[in-house]
Amino acid sequence: MQVRILRLEPMRVAYSHAVGAEPEKASWEIMEKWAKAKGLLDGTRPYRIFGHNNPNPSGGDPIYGYDFLLTVDEEVEPEGEIGVKRLAGGLYAATLIPLGTGDGSHISDAWMELHQWVEASAFRRGSHQWLEEQLTVTAADGSQELLLDLYYPLEG
Numbered sequence: 001m002q003v004r005i006l007r008l009e010p011m012r013v014a015y016s017h018a019v020g021a022e023p024e025k026a027s028w029e030i031m032e033k034w035a036k037a038k039g040l041l042d043g044t045r046p047y048r049i050f051g052h053n054n055p056n057p058s059g060g061d062p063i064y065g066y067d068f069l070l071t072v073d074e075e076v077e078p079e080g081e082i083g084v085k086r087l088a089g090g091l092y093a094a095t096l097i098p099l100g101t102g103d104g105s106h107i108s109d110a111w112m113e114l115h116q117w118v119e120a121s122a123f124r125r126g127s128h129q130w131l132e133e134q135l136t137v138t139a140a141d142g143s144q145e146l147l148l149d150l151y152y153p154l155e156g
Contacts, residue, residue: 001113008089013069015083023066031068034082047071049134090128092151093118099146114152126153
């Protein structure tokens with residue numbers, strides 16, 4: 001596992017929330033519908049897409065929550081199912097993994113490996129928000145791959 005230490009600057013984000021057995025899909029559908037209607041995903045301005053569990057899965061219960069976050073400018077206001085908030089940013093240990101398909105167990109495994117890396121390092125776990133950033137990488141042949149950049153909060 002390759003781990004980078006980086007600092008995310010504070011950012012303003014629009015967010016959507018869903019709860020269920022596959023809340024990522026439902027939360028993204030809410031965000032995508034709103035963002036497309038606002039022209040926020042048309043490629044004319046830079047944006048970043050993050051997500052995080054809210055609440056985390058627990059005790060084998062298949063129901064949990066997920067929030068999608070889209071960076072937005074100051075003029076964007078909350079509307080309907082979309083809220084707006086500021087993320088404080090902070091210091092993170094980060095690792096990049098393929099999003100892939102299937103049950104997502106490789107994502108949980110990567111989070112566990114990143115946690116073990118932090119526990120064995122000189123760094124200590126921070127109290128700010130854990131994040132997953134969705135990235136699209138385009139190869140020279142035009143093919144695209146979806147990646148997740150996992151951000152584990154660190155003190156400092």
